[in-house]
Amino acid sequence: xxxxxxxxxxxxxxxxxxxxxxxxxxxxxxxxxxxxxxxxxxxxxxxxxxxxxxxxxxxxxxxxxxxxxxxxx
Amino acid sequence: xxxxxxxxxxxxxxxxxxxxxxxxxxxxxxxxxxxxxxxxxxxxxxxxxxxxxxxxxxxxxxxxxxxxxxxxxxxxxxxxxxxxxxxxxxxxxxxxxxxxxxxxxxxxxxxxxxxxxxxxxxxxxxxxxxxxxxxxxxxxxxxxxxxxxxxxxxxxxxxxxxxxxxxxxxxxxxxxxxxxxxxxxxxxxxxxxxxxxxxxxxxxxxxxxxxxxxxxxxxxxxxxxxxxxxxxxxxxxxxxxxxxxxxxxxxxxxxxxxxxxxxxxxxxxxxxxxxxxxxxxxxxxxxxxxxxxxxxxxxxxxxxxxxx
Numbered sequence: 001x002x003x004x005x006x007x008x009x010x011x012x013x014x015x016x017x018x019x020x021x022x023x024x025x026x027x028x029x030x031x032x033x034x035x036x037x038x039x040x041x042x043x044x045x046x047x048x049x050x051x052x053x054x055x056x057x058x059x060x061x062x063x064x065x066x067x068x069x070x071x072x073x
Numbered sequence: 074x075x076x077x078x079x080x081x082x083x084x085x086x087x088x089x090x091x092x093x094x095x096x097x098x099x100x101x102x103x104x105x106x107x108x109x110x111x112x113x114x115x116x117x118x119x120x121x122x123x124x125x126x127x128x129x130x131x132x133x134x135x136x137x138x139x140x141x142x143x144x145x146x147x148x149x150x151x152x153x154x155x156x157x158x159x160x161x162x163x164x165x166x167x168x169x170x171x172x173x174x175x176x177x178x179x180x181x182x183x184x185x186x187x188x189x190x191x192x193x194x195x196x197x198x199x200x201x202x203x204x205x206x207x208x209x210x211x212x213x214x215x216x217x218x219x220x221x222x223x224x225x226x227x228x229x230x231x232x233x234x235x236x237x238x239x240x241x242x243x244x245x246x247x248x249x250x251x252x253x254x255x256x257x258x259x260x261x262x263x264x265x266x267x268x269x270x271x272x273x274x275x276x277x278x279x280x281x282x283x284x285x286x287x288x289x290x291x292x293x294x295x296x297x298x299x300x301x302x303x304x305x306x307x308x309x310x311x312x313x314x315x316x317x318x319x320x321x322x323x324x325x326x327x328x329x330x331x332x333x334x335x336x337x338x339x340x341x342x343x344x345x346x347x348x349x350x351x352x353x354x355x356x357x358x359x360x361x362x363x364x365x366x367x368x369x370x371x372x373x374x375x376x377x378x379x380x381x
Contacts, residue, residue, distance in 0.1 A: 003080065005283045006293040007300060007313065011320040013290075019327015022360050026334065043290030048323075052330050 009045060016048040023055040024064075032061050042068050078154040078188070078241070081284035082132045085237045086150060087113065088277050090136060092234040093150075097215045098184055101148070109139040114147065121172035133169065135181070147179060152186040167199035167210040185214035190245055192218050217241060228261075231268050233278055236261060240282040251289055255296060258286045262312075263303050275311040317353055324356040331363045332372070339369055343376045350376075 020039055024032030042048055051067050058064045086093060090111055094102040105111075118135040132152035140146055149169060153162050166183050173181045187194065195216060200209040220227060220238055227239040240261055247254035261282050265275045288296060301313055328347050332340035350356055362375040 003084075003280065003284055004319075005280055005316070006288060007283070007297040007316045008319040009290070010293045010297040011316040012323045013294070015320045015323015016326060018324060018357065018360060019330060022327060022364050023330055023334065026331065026364050049326065052326060056330050056334050 012045050013043065013048060016045065016052060020048065020052050020055065023052065024061070027055055027058070028061050035061055035065065038065070038068065078244075078285065079132050079152075081237075081281050082152050082154065082188070082241075083134070084284075085234070085281050086132070086134045086152070088281075089234045089237070090134075092232050093237075094148075096230075096232050096234045096238065097186060098213060101182065101184065101213075104140050105138045105146075106141045106143070112137040117173075117177065118149075121169065121176050131165075135173070147173065147177075147181040149173065149181050149183045150186065151183065152188055154188045163196040163199035163210075163212075166212055167201075167208075170210050170212075183210060183212045185212055187214055187216045187218075188241060190218070192216070228264060231270075233270065233274055236265065236278050237281055237285075240285045244285045244287075247286075251292055254286055255288055255292050258282060258288065258296065259299055259303075261286075262300065266303065272311045276315070279312050320353050321351065321356060324353065324360060328356065328360050328363065331360060335363060335366070336369050336372060340372060343373060346376045
């Protein structure tokens with residue numbers, strides 16, 4: 001089983017969050033960026049990847065929010 | 074925090090077998106001619122372990138060495154981390170010792186590392202007797218808890234395995250205390266630089282310490298920043314150079330999503346060019362530029378290898 005170190009996971013999260021931030025700006029402008037504090041509280045790489053993917057087609061910031069608010073109440 | 078201790082121990086034994094014996098079994102270490110090297114006998118060991126036992130989480134390692142008087146000898150290491158298995162442990166040592174003796178017709182030295190938290194559990198033998206007939210095995214055993222009295226010595230030591238043992242002890246002590254674990258983890262990693270370990274050792278030992286002393290993700294991000302500071306001051310970025318590939322990977326995933334949203338399938342044709350960009354800063358600039366690129370041509374220019 002390959003082991004990914006903590007700092008590698010942390011670096012992966014950073015890259016994904018940068019991508020998510022850019023996508024939020026492009027899709028929803030300043031309104032979208034208001035989600036960033038919540039994005040910083042998401043730590044699972046898989047979930048950040050799912051958020052990035054969902055941002056391609058989401059119709060509103062609230063539609064994206066359901067991706068973590070349901071699992072992280 | 075539930076932590077898998079077995080996997081890092083396996084890796085540590087593979088990487089630092091000589092250092093392991095020097096630290097924990099110095100009497101054995103002294104009798105071995107290290108100039109002849111040593112050899113892991115993983116295949117030979119698997120031959121004597123039934124399929125049903127493969128995949129169970131034990132740390133067992135069979136190694137071939139040569140003694141100072143030139144004789145090939147086999148050493149079998151058992152590390153026991155979980156106290157829940159304790160009753161079975163001496164029996165398993167006896168069984169594996171006998172199986173190797175039977176299968177390969179040679180004696181094998183069985184050595185035990187007791188890495189659990191029960192100070193009173195100190196098996197040194199297995200006995201089986203019936204009607205005056207006796208069989209069994211007596212074996213040297215080292216209790217890692219005993220090293221708690223000499224943590225300063227472990228910290229000062231230049232033996233790489235001392236770092237593994239200290240990380241193990243600290244991980245057990247800070248099981249419910251992430252703040253204290255964080256402090257110790259930082260201290261141990263800083264120590265790698267201060268003891269003057271090679272770049273290769275720093276990377277390997279960092280990996281083992283990191284594995285044994287897992288932190289909550291939020292603290293990981295802080296820890297990573299501190300690590301940059303430790304290394305930045307020393308101009309020895311042994312550890313964080315590896316992490317950059319993960320940063321790149323995250324950025325490329327962001328760029329891919331951005332290309333699809335802004336330029337759909339046509340945009341995705343730029344991905345092969347993105348995959349050969351290796352500078353984090355350049356990928357960040359591409360991601361940023363793609364937010365406002367007015368058309369596909371501009372996007373293509375951003376991603377082209379000659380863009381500045």
